[in-house]
Amino acid sequence: MTATSPVQRKIFLVATEESGDRLGASLMKVLRQRLGDAVRFEGVGGLSMAREGLVSLFPIEELSIMGFTAVARKLPMILARVRQTADAAVAAAPDILVIIDSPDFTHRVARQVRSRAPAIPIVDYVAPTVWAWRSGRARAMRRYVDHVLALLPFEPEAYRRLGGPPCTYIGHTLIEQIGALRPNPDEQRRRDAKPPVLLVLPGSRRSEIRHHMAVFGETLRLVREQGADFELVLPTMPHLLDEVREGAAAWRVQPRIALGEQEKKAAFRIAHAAFAKSGTVTLELALAGVPMIGAYRAGPVEMWIALTLAKTSSVILANLVLGENVVPEFMQRDATPDKLAAALRDVIGDTAQRRRQLEAFSRLDAVMATGSQPPSLRAAAIVLETLRGAPV
Structure with a gap:
């Protein structure tokens, strides 16, 4: 048979x-x-x-x-x-x-x-x-x-x-990457050391790089001139490297570029704070336990349509998952260097804003459990x- x-x-x-x-x-x-x-x-x-x-x-x-x-x-x-x-x-x-x-x-x-x-x-x-x-x-x-x-x-x-x-x-697939996002004891010591490692994440698409590089660079200049010391790291992918280098060439504060997924996750594990384009990366940072601010700029037509149709109180994915707006966000006209610099200083320093984010991020594992x-x-x-x- x-x-x-x-x-x-x-x-x-x-x-x-x-x-x-x-x-x-x-x-x-x-x-x-x-x-x-x-x-x-x-x-x-x-x-x-x-x-x-x-x-x-x-x-x-x-x-x-x-x-x-x-x-x-x-x-x-x-x-x-x-x-x-x-x-x-x-x-x-x-x-x-x-x-x-x-x-x-x-x-x-x-x-x-x-x-x-x-x-x-x-x-x-x-x-x-x-x-x-x-x-x-x-x-x-x-x-x-x-x-x-x-x-x-x-x-x-x-x-x-x-x-x-x-x-x-x-x-979310990020749940499977938690081990690669969180620091070991040596990396935690670097995360807590001086100068703090500040991640800057202007986007994962060419159009996002184009809209964010100038305002991000000017914000970082202001933060440095206002007395904040930091080691700047910019994670990006190989296909965006030319655009990122071209955009960062005019920055007064030059970043170390972390290229590729492995270097990016290594940077997340030692990061003290982050300055990010609003999007999925904010949830990635939150799972890594990195306090941040979020900003988003787009073309006028795209932004008008998005803001007209949007029905949420936040576009920061970490905020939406947590159910509260713990990560400050700055959209379009609000995303000015002065406003961004003040908010960024607040998450670099030992402040109530920083502590609030860390407490909220500690709840994510339970919220996202499968x-x-x-x-x-x-x-x-x-x-x-x-x-x-x-x-x-």
Whole structure:
């Protein structure tokens, strides 16, 4: 009597940004561990997913476009790639479609697939920020998304309140990196020593570097002239090095550049304080126990739209997870060197502001806890439960 071979599963994934590509790669790795040779991957992804065996339909770098005006210029190409991806997904007839972040692209794909092949289950990995803006998206998503995987602990309740599809908190990938973000005893001694290490983080995209370098440099000059001593470290990635060097060349206070992910985490472990562009990095700093201030500048059109539509009291991710605005933030016109310098001095020194942040950050582990399973395992479990013909 011959043993029956396992059912071959086909999983179609779509990730169009570097962060989504990393999530997709981790998911693929766990799914292969669970299914072995009985799984096949197709879709769109980057280098990390390619290392796990995905042959992408096209290079995702084509879609690395920031800003409303830039997107408008590239819209015909973007829509053509949406159609190509949806066509490929329908033709592949997978057991599931997993769209990963980048909702302006991936949700267009999902809507087309649902209308043409309604039997294909669709999981959305990384909950769109319906709690921050365009809340009507939550209810609309019920028509084409079967399950949402949330990285932030407050998101399932937001989706329930707004009438969205089922949403499960699986945990943020930063939880798996806590050991690499927090200091050992020697690094803690450097964190507490003089001069304090000050991180400056102007952004992870070229447009962000362009908007922040000048005001960050002027702020640091003021802080130094007002008597604060510090060792300045600027973590960045290799593809941004030229822009960062060009922007920092005019700074009166020159930074040491920490290049790449490993050097960045090493800098976090010895940092005493940070001056950061608002975004995911603020949660990373908070988990590392580094008090900070946040600032954000953008083009006038982008900022007007964002501020008009925003429904949150903060854009600092650490504040949103904690449920209180412990990290000072300065947006657009408020992000002036004078205001930023005063706030930055407050987190470099031994102040009530600094102590308040440290106390709040100490609660993050409990707030973001996921139990014994890391996020990638929790994500894979829900994908497997949602497969056509589950259980596997």
